[in-house]
Amino acid sequence: MSGQGPQPEGRYVPPDLYGRPRADRGMRVLAAVGDVLFPLATRSGSRQHRPTPPPAPASTLNLVVADRRYVADGVVRLSLAAPDGAALPAWWPGAHLELHLPSGRRRRYSLCGDPADRGTYQIAVRRLDTGGGGSVEVHDALPAGSRLTVGRPRNAFPFAAEPRVLFIAGGIGITPILPMVREAARRGLDWRLVYSGRTRTSLPFTDELRRFHGRVEILSDEEHGRPDATSLLRRAPAGAAVYACGPPPVLDGIQAAFDASPASGLHVERFASAPIRDGRPFELRLARSGRVLPVPADRSVLDVLAEAVPTAAYSCRRGFCGICRQRVLAGAVEHRDHRLTDTERADGAMLVCVSRARAGERLVLDL
Template identity: 45%
Template structure:
């Protein structure tokens, strides 16, 4: 059975259960082992990979393109299927968008999860990023076609009364981090779950979907740096009594502040999603050898192997930079990787594969890569 057909048969009718399908760290330890444990909890969701054949690829046509932040840096793209219906999805899901250039990038779905006729994403232009956002902003116009293999979810919402022992939601969104949160807000309202939200950013002009968010009413607080200054963790969390499930998406400093503030709160669930690579923890410097050129690269203790490869101009594939999409799979010809992902299977590791975006090597050692 093709992957597209599997997606269509597996449409979720109720919120996912809490067992093994959410990021929950009661002690909120900052240790790397704890982070790995949280990632492992949703490993099964992230192990969906694109099939080798092209028959299951879903062709998406850009039906509408519009600016959704007043500073002009964020655009919304609404896609319609070229043929047939789209798989439904659940709040927190994203799609891998295969761009005309060959780049693959992940974007959160922020439309109606029940729709089989439309997908909606939003893309902030990042001039010094990996090129995907620039390509979308500059070349993906209305009528253009891109491809995906269907929704995946590493940030599923677990609803009180539908699999979660909590009683209320606290949503925290920073800038473009609003995209996975938006469908969660609409579901919480529809299910009549107690919820509140703070939406933060540099200025109101920089906030995507500001009008759509403010229309949700008094449950939403808009807080911008130019008026209020940088928010503290207490201001982000607000009144956060026991029984609260916190869902946060935004820049790393915001997430770090929230995690530290909730340290020791075993009566609060924390669920979060990053839009950037996590910092390297307990890393050491090592060497990487590019087999095709013989070039030896020094990989710093606080940088990823992928970062070192890109810095040296090596053409290495990548997408999510967080170890869940598998785009950066690379074969190791010599040396022993320090695997830090939860995606690769043991047979894949035994065959010499590694993910360059999160995995590395022991300090002082070297890896020879099939690049």
């Protein structure tokens, strides 16, 4: 792909979370040996002759909305570019951007354009009037010409280009899948896509997908009824990898039915938080305002907090990114995240998207 040099056909090891190619294990060993031997071999030289390492790239980009258009009912596509037209950092199918919206909200959206296009990033956002406000803000507050800060592309849903692939997309879940489809077609893989949604007019990018005749199946609820996970997975070639993105009920069904399918691997991207397991009710107290908020067994601290404090920052809702971090002043936390260190937890840090209080406890947040 553009920005990464020619890639060998066949099995591909995707880049890391930030799009950097993964080093070969043997080369890592040689590099480690070199790190030891090189200083010994050059000890006679003065320290001033050592090359200065290049500065680390900035973690955010300042971009402009270069184009904006509706691609389906309630779905707007934004094309983001550098104000000076400079080339943008490379990315791989499955990557996403984190938008820093004018209100202070942070939301992540999958890149749905072509990785070979280094001039623009494209995202598509469905308006959800009953959601957390991020999609409404994208629709209402980002006209063409708007400037905003975004995080560099990150990839927690990389496409490994297995020889046989079944893609399953539900509604706006097509956004990370579309670049994978293009890459699978480019590589000549044995692939299929099943794309479902409420109505055909609510499904973006159907015009482009028509060119993949015979490999794409579009199912609308109004014509075919709601898709059944077991029947969807039957479409997988034997030993295929499955890449799925869509509403939580669709993904939950796919995960439950996967073991009985002919596929051999499952990769899932969720736009919403995962279902809460073994949740128990407790209370949340905001120290600065004194407000006490009940947290039901089936809701997260973030869900409750976002209603009381609409500007509360969050992004992944999965306990990985750390954006929703809050300081706990009192109460025992049941940590369920994948990011904080033991030291950070001991110092009172908590990721409110997934972590909870122990049964009967009250958490006091520094808010």
